[in-house]
Amino acid sequence: MTHFEALRGASIAFDLDGTLVDTAPDLVRALNESIARFGLDPVPVDDVRAMVGRGARALIVRAFDRAGAVLEPDMAESALSHFLMTYGADIAAHSRPFAGVEAALDVLAASGARLSVCTNKPSALARQLMEALDLTGRFERITGPEDAPAKKPDPSHLLTAAGEGDAGRFIALVGDSEPDALAAQGAGAASVLFSGGYSEKPVSTLGADRLFDHFDDLPAMLAELAAGRRPA
Ligand SMILES: O=C(O)COP(=O)(O)O
């Protein structure tokens, strides 16, 4: 297997929804069941892809905004708890890692990189999904929004996910949307965005250090960035 020496000791954090795993089919089912109770029409899956990334509550708010419907606070609580329950009841019916994810993680791990998850998905659901897809053991840490001082785009989320390590080490966040790019930039880390994920805005407008279309290209891209950032 290929090894990339520049990645030894690097901390590479991954976003979950829309980056490691294509979760939209299960998210859309739970979202549509939750909003149907308030008379809202179903949101098509492609629209949901542009609405994920800022957490479960934001997803509900965006669905109401999209329908031009008023969301009272008690309705928001009820829709959110229904969504969390429905989604958690069958979290990985159709959700699968994107093509090439496991192979890319193998190369990064073999290169000595330390891997973590940095997600705005509620922590318990993130852990449940990772278990269901047998991905947990590949990561040092799964850091959801409840595990950090503040969630993405706050850089403290990425720094919590990256954990302790040498001060000058290479840190990157591999994500798919604006909160990922901003968290990486705020932390002084490299931002690498997947073009096949979920983003409200075109990923090319988010100021990322690199964009990639397929996970096969990711390890070499990270290695090149890490080599460039190495202190002389
Ligand atoms: O659940 C969300 O809204 C976002 O999750 P992500 O940070 O893994 O993309």
Ligand SMILES: [Mg+2]
């Ligand atoms: Mg995401």
